[in-house]
Amino acid sequence: MLRRRETIIGMLFCFIAVMFVSGLQAEAKSKMQKQSFGKTEDGQQVDLYILTNKNGMEAAITNYGGTVVSLMVPDRNGKRDDVVLGYDTLDGYATGKAYIGATVGRYANRIAHATFTLDGITYKLAKNDGDNHLHGGFNKRVWTARDVSSNAGQALELTYLSKDGEEGFPGNLPVKVVYTLTDKNELKIDYSATTDKDTVLNLTNHAYFNLAGQGNGDILQQQIMIKADRFTPIDAVSIPTGELRSVKGTPFDFTTAMAIGARIDQDDQQLKMGNGYDHNWVLNNEKAGSLFLAAQAYDPHSGRVLEVLTTQPGIQLYTGNFLDGIHGKDGKVYNRRYAFCLETQHFPDSPNHPNFPTAELKPGQHFESTTVYKFSTK
Numbered sequence: 001m002l003r004r005r006e007t008i009i010g011m012l013f014c015f016i017a018v019m020f021v022s023g024l025q026a027e028a029k030s031k032m033q034k035q036s037f038g039k040t041e042d043g044q045q046v047d048l049y050i051l052t053n054k055n056g057m058e059a060a061i062t063n064y065g066g067t068v069v070s071l072m073v074p075d076r077n078g079k080r081d082d083v084v085l086g087y088d089t090l091d092g093y094a095t096g097k098a099y100i101g102a103t104v105g106r107y108a109n110r111i112a113h114a115t116f117t118l119d120g121i122t123y124k125l126a127k128n129d130g131d132n133h134l135h136g137g138f139n140k141r142v143w144t145a146r147d148v149s150s151n152a153g154q155a156l157e158l159t160y161l162s163k164d165g166e167e168g169f170p171g172n173l174p175v176k177v178v179y180t181l182t183d184k185n186e187l188k189i190d191y192s193a194t195t196d197k198d199t200v201l202n203l204t205n206h207a208y209f210n211l212a213g214q215g216n217g218d219i220l221q222q223q224i225m226i227k228a229d230r231f232t233p234i235d236a237v238s239i240p241t242g243e244l245r246s247v248k249g250t251p252f253d254f255t256t257a258m259a260i261g262a263r264i265d266q267d268d269q270q271l272k273m274g275n276g277y278d279h280n281w282v283l284n285n286e287k288a289g290s291l292f293l294a295a296q297a298y299d300p301h302s303g304r305v306l307e308v309l310t311t312q313p314g315i316q317l318y319t320g321n322f323l324d325g326i327h328g329k330d331g332k333v334y335n336r337r338y339a340f341c342l343e344t345q346h347f348p349d350s351p352n353h354p355n356f357p358t359a360e361l362k363p364g365q366h367f368e369s370t371t372v373y374k375f376s377t378k
C-alpha cells in the first residue's frame with residue numbers, strides 16, 4: 001500500500017518536473033527580440049523582429065512590407081553568413097524598387113495590360129511595369145505584428161487589411177503571413193486571406209538568395225534543381241503566352257541540378273526575353289495543394305543547401321537580371337546576377353488565362369498556402 005502511494009507521488013513529481021521543463025522551453029522559444037527599425041515618412045513606427053533557433057540560425061524580419069531583412073545560416077564548417085540581400089535602413093526599403101525580401105501581393109508577378117475581367121466586370125489596375133501591373137503594393141505597407149511563438153519555433157504573425165479598390169483590386173482582403181523559424185533550420189511562411197467580394201490573389205516572398213553570402217559575387221556557379229517538366233514561356237514584356245512548354249532539350253530543364261550560369265547566356269529566345277531566367281515553372285506536384293519539394297539550390301563553395309517546399313502550383317526563378325549596383329547591407333553592392341529568387345506562386349497573369357490554375361478567391365473561402373525555405377549543408 002505504502003509502496004503504491006510512493007509510486008504515485010513519484011509519478012506526480014515526474015509529471016510536474018516535465019511540465020516545468022517544457023514550460024521553460026516554451027518560454028525560451030518565445031523570447032523573440034524586437035528593436036526599432038525607424039519611422040515611415042508619415043510617422044508610423046516600424047520594428048525589426050529577430051527570430052532565432054537552437055542551431056544559431058537567425059532571421060530578422062520587419063513589419064514594413066513583411067520583409068525578411070537578413071537570414072544568418074551556417075555553412076558546412078559552421079560559419080554563419082547572411083544569405084539574403086537587403087538594406088541596412090528602413091529608407092532603403094521605402095525607396096527601393098526591387099521588392100527585396102518583401103511579402104508580395106495582392107497579385108505577385110504580372111497582369112497583362114493591368115486589367116482582368118471577373119464575373120463580367122472589368123477591373124483596371126495600377127500600371128507600374130510599362131503597360132502591365134507587377135507585384136502590387138503590399139511591400140510598402142506597415143503590417144501589424146504579433147509574437148505567436150510556440151513549441152514549433154519562434155514565430156511572427158503579420159496582418160494587413162488590403163481595402164476594396166486598393167491598386168484597383170476588388171474586395172476587402174484581410175491577409176495574414178506567419179513566419180516560423182524551426183529547429184530544423186526552416187523558415188516556414190504560412191499565408192492566409194479572406195475576401196468580401198470575388199477577387200484574385202497571388203502571394204509570395206521576394207527574398208534574393210546568395211548562398212555564398214549577400215554581396216559576395218554572382219550566383220552563376222550555384223546550382224538549381226526545379227521539379228518541373230514544363231514552364232510558361234513569355235512574350236517580349238514578360239507576360240506568359242498561355243503555353244505550357246516542355247523543358248526537355250531547353251536551358252529551362254532543371255530537373256537535374258545545374259549551375260545557374262551554365263546556359264544562362266545561350267542564344268535562346270526565351271532567355272533573351274527574360275534577360276536571363278525570369279520565368280514561371282509548372283511544378284510536378286501531383287497532389288495539388290499539398291506541400292511539395294519544388295526546388296533545391298546548392299552552393300558548392302560554402303556547402304549550403306536551400307530546399308524550397310510549397311503548396312503553390314508554380315515557382316518563378318529570377319536570376320537578379322535587373323540588379324544594377326544597388327547599395328545593400330554592410331557596404332555591399334549588388335550587381336547583375338548577384339542573387340536568385342525562388343518565388344512560389346500562382347502563374348503570372350492567371351486572371352487572363354483560363355487554362356492556368358485559378359487565382360480567384362470568393363467570399364466564404366479561406367485562402368491558405370505554405371512555403372518553406374529549409375537550409376542544410378553538404
Ligand code: GLA
Binds near residue numbers: 098318341
Ligand atoms: C520579379 C519579376 C522580375 C523583376 C523583379 C523585381 O521577380 O519577375 O521581372 O521585376 O521581380 O525587380
